[in-house]
Amino acid sequence: MAEYDQPPLSHPLPPEPPRAGFARGLSGAAVLAALALACAAAPLMADGSAVHRLDADPVAAALLDGRGSLSFALLAAVLGGGLGIGWALLAGLLGTLAGSRAERRTIAAAHRMAGWPLALLVPLAGGLVGPVWLLALVTALTAAPAVAALAHAELSTLMRAEFLTAARAAGLPEGEVLRRHLIPNLTRPLLAAGVLALPRVLAAESFASLLGLGLPPALGSWGASVGLAARLGDPVAFAPPALLLALALWAACAIADGVQAGQRKS
Amino acid sequence: MNHIAVHAAAKPAPVETAALTLMLGDRVLLDRANLRVERGQVLAVTGGAGSGKTALLGTLAGQLPAGVDMAGDARVDGHLLIAQGGRLAPRRPLALQVAEVVGHHLGLDLRSSLRRMADGLDRMGVPAAARRFDLPPEQLPESLRWACLFAMAVAVGPAVLLADAPAAGLDPTVRLRLLHRLADWARADGVALVLAGRPEDGVAGVADHVLTLRRGRLLPPNPPRTEPLTPLEPPGTARLHGRGVGMSYPLAAGPGGKSRSLTVLHGIDLDLRTGETLALLGETGSAKATLARSLLCLPPPTAGAVVWMGRDLMATAAPPAAGEARGDDPDRGGLRRARRDLQPLFPDPASSFDPAMTLGDQFGLVLESLRPDIPADRRDHRIDEVLEEAGLRPEAALRWPSALSVAEAAHAGLARAILSEPRVLIADEPAASLSAEERETFLDTLMTVRDRRRLSLVLATERYDEGLRDAHRGIVMLAGRVVESADAETLRTAPLHPYSRAMRAASRGERPALEGDAPSAFAQPAGCPLRRRCPLAREFCAQAIPALEEVAPGHHVACHYWDTPAEG
Numbered sequence A: 001m002a003e004y005d006q007p008p009l010s011h012p013l014p015p016e017p018p019r020a021g022f023a024r025g026l027s028g029a030a031v032l033a034a035l036a037l038a039c040a041a042a043p044l045m046a047d048g049s050a051v052h053r054l055d056a057d058p059v060a061a062a063l064l065d066g067r068g069s070l071s072f073a074l075l076a077a078v079l080g081g082g083l084g085i086g087w088a089l090l091a092g093l094l095g096t097l098a099g100s101r102a103e104r105r106t107i108a109a110a111h112r113m114a115g116w117p118l119a120l121l122v123p124l125a126g127g128l129v130g131p132v133w134l135l136a137l138v139t140a141l142t143a144a145p146a147v148a149a150l151a152h153a154e155l156s157t158l159m160r161a162e163f164l165t166a167a168r169a170a171g172l173p174e175g176e177v178l179r180r181h182l183i184p185n186l187t188r189p190l191l192a193a194g195v196l197a198l199p200r201v202l203a204a205e206s207f208a209s210l211l212g213l214g215l216p217p218a219l220g221s222w223g224a225s226v227g228l229a230a231r232l233g234d235p236v237a238f239a240p241p242a243l244l245l246a247l248a249l250w251a252a253c254a255i256a257d258g259v260q261a262g263q264r265k266s
Numbered sequence B: 001m002n003h004i005a006v007h008a009a010a011k012p013a014p015v016e017t018a019a020l021t022l023m024l025g026d027r028v029l030l031d032r033a034n035l036r037v038e039r040g041q042v043l044a045v046t047g048g049a050g051s052g053k054t055a056l057l058g059t060l061a062g063q064l065p066a067g068v069d070m071a072g073d074a075r076v077d078g079h080l081l082i083a084q085g086g087r088l089a090p091r092r093p094l095a096l097q098v099a100e101v102v103g104h105h106l107g108l109d110l111r112s113s114l115r116r117m118a119d120g121l122d123r124m125g126v127p128a129a130a131r132r133f134d135l136p137p138e139q140l141p142e143s144l145r146w147a148c149l150f151a152m153a154v155a156v157g158p159a160v161l162l163a164d165a166p167a168a169g170l171d172p173t174v175r176l177r178l179l180h181r182l183a184d185w186a187r188a189d190g191v192a193l194v195l196a197g198r199p200e201d202g203v204a205g206v207a208d209h210v211l212t213l214r215r216g217r218l219l220p221p222n223p224p225r226t227e228p229l230t231p232l233e234p235p236g237t238a239r240l241h242g243r244g245v246g247m248s249y250p251l252a253a254g255p256g257g258k259s260r261s262l263t264v265l266h267g268i269d270l271d272l273r274t275g276e277t278l279a280l281l282g283e284t285g286s287a288k289a290t291l292a293r294s295l296l297c298l299p300p301p302t303a304g305a306v307v308w309m310g311r312d313l314m315a316t317a318a319p320p321a322a323g324e325a326r327g328d329d330p331d332r333g334g335l336r337r338a339r340r341d342l343q344p345l346f347p348d349p350a351s352s353f354d355p356a357m358t359l360g361d362q363f364g365l366v367l368e369s370l371r372p373d374i375p376a377d378r379r380d381h382r383i384d385e386v387l388e389e390a391g392l393r394p395e396a397a398l399r400w401p402s403a404l405s406v407a408e409a410a411h412a413g414l415a416r417a418i419l420s421e422p423r424v425l426i427a428d429e430p431a432a433s434l435s436a437e438e439r440e441t442f443l444d445t446l447m448t449v450r451d452r453r454r455l456s457l458v459l460a461t462e463r464y465d466e467g468l469r470d471a472h473r474g475i476v477m478l479a480g481r482v483v484e485s486a487d488a489e490t491l492r493t494a495p496l497h498p499y500s501r502a503m504r505a506a507s508r509g510e511r512p513a514l515e516g517d518a519p520s521a522f523a524q525p526a527g528c529p530l531r532r533r534c535p536l537a538r539e540f541c542a543q544a545i546p547a548l549e550e551v552a553p554g555h556h557v558a559c560h561y562w563d564t565p566a567e568g
């Protein structure tokens, strides 16, 4: 059998498309990691002055606040991402079990809610409920619809993929198709959708804390410090947390963008 | 050195190049070409993907593509370029865009531009009722957009019209109708028309001169193969039967909560014999792909029966009854056995591979599922064999699907299909993603494999002659119905149904005798689905859907007036 050779001149390789989102995502991740490290190391810098935060060096104080903001954002993002992905999977499951109508309703709800100003719920909850974990849950809920909508879009694209038909043509039972083809191809896009929750919860929490209705003061938060400094009219105390917050928000958005871009490309 | 002097005339020709050389990096796209196109002449430049057609047209239009270096001379008088894909802004109302272009070239206001445009649309045969200038192009059917683009060119009336991949993506019958009208205009108005396209796009059919761009040279085209690769063997007995195969999809409930559905495939009967090749011919909306998938029960049809070797596949493909354990029986109802015998080829082979696994792993999975009789340590050997048979190197097993070129993916798809030693291949436009030589190579490989293994083959395609070339029998489909079925020879030489004739004409680059565009699946006319386009249509065609009747032994036609000669 003749080997299949490409005629040398017939296919110019298209120039590598620039991986625009990728670099951005990478720098976002680097910035966020650096921030997290700096915040974690802040007590060493602050020399035990954590209790009297306002007297301390403003940069060290801002870094100390970052511990609260970042860990809360991480917790809420994991919760929100998980909720959103669960929502999308539930819709998909309903689709196979109870018909496409149920699936469409479930996900239409997510689309509608993604358009609501859910972030307003966070200060409300901050003012009304006590425990931090409940606040985290509410914050997570504000991010979940957007994650669900995106995750479901990825899921339904994948469900229509031709290679699943090819797998069925190879006589694989549905369980095997799920295990061998669907799940390995689903993890990455679902995680990518989950990352979308990070910038949202960070922004929602900072907004609530700015109003003084967010995290309890003991935990510390960039939003709360910015709000306090603004009320006191103290530019020196205002600048560091505001800058760090802006940096963290940019980094979270960059990560989410980068992951999405990488997803679309593959 | 190429030297193509099409005509020697005293007046300078509107398009003339002297030793035009185009380089992309150190790759020669075009090597010292001398090209000359006279007024009223139509030149077609064909070539496969990436052969440099677009660069040539861009250069002629004075827009050297980025990264391409030019040497030599090119002189083109007052030209207009229709770029690949048309390049209309999708969201702006068409009228504005037309007025902009026409107005820019002729210095006219909106009204006179639109009037000229209306004349152009007349020449493109667009009925007045279909002219909706206030809509943005994205809401217009593809064919109307192309007609508008051509009409725009007619309205501007340049000395030279350059069209890159004109009307690509349209159905052959619609595309050829438009191209012929464009060529008519060019000849009547003395415009030099240069059409570039892939060889299978049919631009060659309308042109006075055809050149093929191959490895940097402009050469006369190779005539395509018209005979079967090897003489076809007579088929054996029928093994695969479709009886009343139909497919309908549920739609959202209508007013009053009535459940509605859209039927795309209307009770098709078909038999496939061993070693027989059956061409399913049809264009968009003919449901040939749906039929092909129904035969594989992927998904099973909603009506009728598919029987393979005496076993009803639809019963076996149905999901197991509740309570029945799913994984217990490895070959429930013989479905797996049938899957082993019936294998598909996909229209987009690249997407039919799991991006998260190497080819070898996927092939191994197929073998594990369909050929448990082959011991695990023999699988690799078997995979190497089929890869070579399909024209790939055995190393391809180690590659990831995303690393394959389109052509390699097509060959890999073929390799996977023959992995289980099937008896029937059901191919839905298997070469749709390929062009020119790659396409021919792939089809030749497919036919070689078929002959060696004495496979039955169902080949769904929109290319009439190409599909029938290697087939024993053909079925022409329109809007989910069979309109003509006969042996391949009859269909090639003397088709009777107006639609078959139009498809045949289009595949040969001739003018198809059909007007207008295919109606959408949601707005099928009552009676014969072809009646709004058919040259033979009479009043009665609107009243009854013509039934398939036998007009000669083995030759069926569904048309009320197949024996009436066309008027005029």
Ligand code: SF4
Pocket: B498, B499, B528, B529, B530, B531, B532, B534, B535, B536, B537, B538, B541, B546, B558, B559, B560, B561, B562
């Ligand atoms: S039935 Fe009438 S409209 Fe249909 S193909 Fe025949 S002549 Fe044409």
